[in-house]
Amino acid sequence: MNVGKKIKMAAIEKAVQAALAYLEKDPENNALKVMDLVDKFSPDGWYDSQRKLVREALESKGHWYQLVQAIYALDPGVRKAFFQNFMINASLKGSIMQNETSEKYNCNSPWAILMDPTSACNLRCKGCWAAEYGYQLNLTLEDIDSIIRQGKELGCYMYIYTGGEPLVRKKDLIKICEMHPDCEFLSFTNGTLIDEEFCQEMLRVKNFVPAISVEGFEDANDSRRGQGVYEKVMHACELLKEHKLPFGHSICYTSVNYKDVTSEKFFDQMIDKGALFAWYFHYMPVGKGAVPELLLSPEQRTEVLRSLRHFRNTKPIFALDFQNDGQYVGGCIAGGRRYLHINAKGACEPCVFIHYSDINIHDASLLDVLRSPLFQAYHDNQPFNHNHLRPCPMLENPEKIVQLVKETGAVNTDYQNQEDVEELVSKTIPYAEKWAPVADELWKELARPKDLVDYNGR
Ligand code: SF4
Missing domain, CATH: 3.20.20.70 (Aldolase class I)
Structure with missing residues (x-):
């Protein structure tokens, strides 16, 4: 991180810590006061709808408010560590x-x-x-x-x-x-x-x-x-x-x-x-x-x-x-986009459900893993579908997992019985075909305007 960013980051961290410490004193009464400050200092357009939702939840004392109350009933040390980490x-x-x-x-x-x-x-x-x-x-x-x-x-x-x-x-x-x-x-x-x-x-x-x-x-x-x-x-x-x-x-x-x-x-x-x-x-x-x-x-x-x-x-x-x-979250989060999985043998898989790998953490650095052909192929192909109700390269877009595995030479990581990728997708192709038209109708109903910006109906 460059020096300018580090200073900005330290200032934000301090501000968040101060807000949390203030909340800690009297969560019931101070939550709305913290929201007043957040609204006052937030630039125009910065998470407007989310801030509105938080405010409404606090004011109405509805389910989110009750969840916040439950969080403030936790052990204070555990809560503090959770907020920080x-x-x-x-x-x-x-x-x-x-x-x-x-x-x-x-x-x-x-x-x-x-x-x-x-x-x-x-x-x-x-x-x-x-x-x-x-x-x-x-x-x-x-x-x-x-x-x-x-x-x-x-x-x-x-x-x-x-x-x-x-x-x-x-x-x-x-x-x-x-x-x-x-x-x-x-x-x-x-x-x-x-x-x-x-x-x-x-x-x-x-x-x-x-x-x-x-x-x-x-x-x-x-x-x-x-x-x-x-x-x-x-x-x-x-x-x-x-x-x-x-x-x-x-x-x-x-x-x-x-x-x-x-x-x-x-x-x-x-x-x-x-x-x-x-x-x-x-x-x-x-x-x-x-x-x-x-x-x-x-x-x-x-x-x-x-x-x-x-x-x-x-x-x-x-x-x-x-x-x-x-x-x-913009569709599939695997392949290191938001997360990855390392099994008990050290094989690095894009996702806990995708049992294919081309690299092992015992032989490579974490950065090497992220730059391996399979992880790079995830990076280059995400999102696998612009309808985020069809996010998965295995479940809803089975042709994609076949392509990724074959192009990168990734191998099955199952501990006991290795499953060929064609065999795997023989179980998901009928599912994907039935789900696609229903998902596309649902997507028209549920997608928010920003989800539709680059939706091409694939
Ligand atoms: S969409 Fe599929 S590959 Fe991506 S995170 Fe979900 S289960 Fe894993």
Whole structure:
């Protein structure tokens, strides 16, 4: 970052910290006063509609206001670390550095890096490979530390663990939090290894947030994950709430569970248990055993889209629907555009759902990864579709993933049974064909003017 930018950045950081400290004193009364200041000093046209929305939410004391109240009921040290690491380091400071890397090397530069610390898991869920594959594959503590050090050089302060079950390595993950107190760590987890001792550790390090997977209500959850798992998950939520620790849920929706997991009852239960966010993922038929029958019909996907948008606008929980919210992030965010994935073998994949790679972090620097042919091809081809309800090169534009993999010579990274890209897309082509006309109609209805600027109907 050049000197001028550094000075400007330091001034913005100080102003944000002062505003947060003022809010901390009396969030209920000071929030509107902070908004008055933001409005007074913001240039004309700067996030006008968003600022208007925030003001309305605060004035009406609606669901966003209640969510802010829930954030201010958290442990103050954890909240402070979250604001500093997530808002200032990862988003404000980080995005400037990410843009600089991107411009300098003509490649993507990520906001977040997903890693699999291990392929191991303590559960034996139906259809999941992790239990059989055992404890053989791990990123070492040194590997993870090195990735984060390199990431910070490029402006990445947000790290997300997936797996396997990341908390099988919970002691190492806590050590990493201590080694990088300026980063925010989020972990997808089945929740069953969260106990009193781990809550105390989270309170101590302050920068670790769990995203607990749920599949639906008790029967649906336990029929896949095993008897008693749902109860353990609910117990983990209670422990986290009791310790004033932030957490959320991750939910994979399929043709079987979509009604349950997008119902009002499900939302109310998550809120009641203390979840602050809910990340929804569309089922992806990736891997040899993955069945296309779990893919949603266009009508089912439309229903999910409408329900989640409705509850996002009415319930005090931050719900994100990754496959249907592309318009807020310009389509596909993978290939380092906003994030990338490194599996437990070190293979670097554009996305956690795209199991193809042409480079391994054990043989290359993070910058080399971003400049590898596959990542460069992502960079050069995004967005894969100008209708952001059809963002994915695998699910909605399957011809694209075939092209990317073949042109770059990327290989399948599945730990057990390698899946040829043609075999993969044989499951998504019929889906993409059925979804396209429905998505194009929906896009006419839902796209905002700025989304349509370069929409050519592809
Ligand atoms: S590759 Fe597909 S699933 Fe992955 S981020 Fe892009 S659109 Fe989403």
